[in-house]
Amino acid sequence: MTGWRAPPALGRISDYPFHYATVDPGRPALLFEQDVLSYGGLAERVEVFARALYASGVRPGDRVAVLSTPRPEFFVICLATARLGGIWLGLNPAHTVDELTYVLQDAKPRLVFTMARFEGRDYAPDVRRAAHLARSRAEVLPLAGLPDRDPFLDRAAAADAAAAATAAATVTPAQPALIVYTSGSTGAPKGALIRHAGLVRLGRVESAQWAVPRLRLICNLPIDHIGGVGDLCCVPLVAGGSIVFQQRFDAQQTLDAIAPYQVTALFQVPTQLQRIAALAGFSTADLSSLRAVGWGGGPLPLEVIRCYRRLSVALTATYGATEVTSSVTYTDPGADDEVLAATVGRPDPELDVRLLTDDGRWGEAGEEGEVCVRHPSVMAGYYHRPADTAAVFTADGWLRTGDRGLLRRDGNLRLVARHKEMxxxxxxxxxxxxxxxxxxxxxxxxxxxxxxxxxxxxxxxxxxxxxxxxxxxxxxxxxxxxxxxxxxxxxxxxxxxxxxxxxxxxxxxxxxxxxxxxxxxxxxxxxxxxxxxxx
Missing domain, CATH: 3.30.300.30 (ANL, C-terminal domain)
Structure with a gap:
């Protein structure tokens, strides 16, 4: 698409706010309701927050948790934690105290930030209760909104700035930046360690698929979901684009946000796109800013694909897995409706992708098997679970996704089943x-x-x-x-x-x-x- 430029290949996801602050400091980065934070402001906020985290004892490898809806401040803390070599994890406001307790007990974060209240639920007492049940030593702190004065940032003045800078400078692309909890066949959630390199690669490859100048996406997925923090936040960040935050998915609110925020691409799970297309005002809404619509996480019905086809925008289906981080497949530009509805596209040529048959062979076109991926940017493993990590990788380094597929003779992958019973x-x-x-x-x-x-x-x-x-x-x-x-x-x-x-x-x-x-x-x-x- 005319005007699109490939983003730079920086080593760490936390480098991008500072790069674009240098290139174009006034460019909008994060938008929430009436508030706009530029790249210059984002870089400054991330730097001050990183020093405050350092002053609070956060060191490389330490975990920092945030319970929040999709709001700008969660992403600021995510980037600040990653900048120091810490590991950030999101907590879902929909989770019960028991579920929060499990994650806090497993991840053992040093700090936990929590929003105060949302839709009638007070979160601070629940988080403190979960921390108590987990026997956690984490400091529980209030999550301040971007326009508000945040007392936590006062700690930055006490930080050893040189030591904090040294910690940031020594972070490598292979180090984990996030933990995303995902469950396996045992039902016990496991923390997948997502590398800086994986998030950067996701941003560069997926933004190239969009090829939309000044990419602007809506983030309305939960922050503990790789789709929320990865596809909807890291992709536009790497591309130097903008993120429009919405605290929850509401089909009408999403549709209504496209024109005033000049959203250029809409990436959602299929259910979201179905509900948006089913709205009475969909056919008459001003969607002239949209250049692309994409989906992942499942198939989109053919009749819904046709609704979006009528918008004359680029359509993309993709398939990924938390442990892979970046998407495994993408449909070709201009793919027809049958390919979009029946397949998840072609394997990314930069990834090694193969199908492992039930008898232990690498499958040929037309054979069904387990999707396996090999690349240096896949997850670093499951947090403090060496046996589970060993079980998900083959001896020669192939990540077994647990998803079954069939590679059609046209080169497109059709998924047969996902994560066995998931x-x-x-x-x-x-x-x-x-x-x-x-x-x-x-x-x-x-x-x-x-x-x-x-x-x-x-x-x-x-x-x-x-x-x-x-x-x-x-x-x-x-x-x-x-x-x-x-x-x-x-x-x-x-x-x-x-x-x-x-x-x-x-x-x-x-x-x-x-x-x-x-x-x-x-x-x-x-x-x-x-x-x-x-x-």
Missing amino acids: FKSGGYNIYPREIELALESLPAVAAAAVVSRPDADYQAVGVAFIEPQPGTAVTAEELAAWCRQRLANYKVPKQIHIIDSLPLLPVGKIDRPLLARTATVPSAAPNRERPPAAR
Whole structure:
């Protein structure tokens, strides 16, 4: 696209505010409601915040956590932490005290910043309670808005400026800048260590795919999601573009923000794009500033693709994984609707991408297998989990994504399944075992199995099947209430079926395919003649 220039290849994600502050200090960087922070202001804020963090004892490798909606101050702290060689992690305001406790206990941050209140919930007491339960020594601090005076910054005056500068200068591209928690088959969230190099590469490659001058994106995904901090923040930062923050996704608010903020690209999960396109005012809205629309995290229905096609903008589908950091595939510029709907595009030529078949071979075109990726910028591993890290990498350094795909003869990848039983609901990763563990912590539950079923609004929703303990009685309402006390609302199953026993495969494992078929037929019940689950 005319006027687009490739961003510079800097070593660290925290270098970019300072680069653009030198090139064009007045250029808008972060926008939130009526507030605008320029690149000059961003660089200054990051530098002062980094010194305040250093004065507070943050050293290379230390973790700093932030609980917030998508707001500019979370990204300032992220960049300031990364500048010192620290590791930043986001906490989701939707999470319960139990979920926050787990992350604080696992990551052991030195500092935790928390927003005060949002949509009727007071967060400071919950974060302090979670820190207490985690036996954390973290200092819990209030998160101040950018226009507000932040007392925390007063600590910068006490910092050893030379020592802080030395710490910043010694950070390497291979060092981790973020922890993003993701769950595996055990349901226990693991902290993926995301490198500076991975975030920089994400920004450079994805902004090249957009090829939009003065890239301006809306950030409305949770800050503990790689899509939120990576695709929606680091990509425009690396490109020298602007980020428009919205505290939560609301389809009408997103549509209404495009014209006044002159948003040039819209990257969302498919559910978000579906809801925006379904608005009554979509066809008449002023979307003349848009140059590109993209999505990741799942397929976009063909009829919705056609809605955006009518805008005469570039359309891009992509596929990535938290552990890879940058996207694995992108559809070609000008890809037709069938490719956009049925595939996730071609593998990035700078990545080594192969499909590992069930018999341990590297698959050929037309063969199904597990998507594996090799590149120096993939995650550094799972935080303090060497066994899990070793399990996800092959002996010769290939990262096993757990996603199954098939490389078509036209070179485009079609995903067959993602993370085995994991599914996407409204853009969130849902890991059944995590929900099953919560259900099975209720004494009346002998065993639980969670599968997904298609949903018009959320792409997929969870359906739970419960085998009660003998001689006990429990209702679906009681089980849902139990989940709501322990899980974020998006993880609570939308349907709960109580059955005599969970169906089993001949090998003794739960017959999840049967349950998944049952879940799509509300009136059906699993075959109860199967042998009961072993207790």
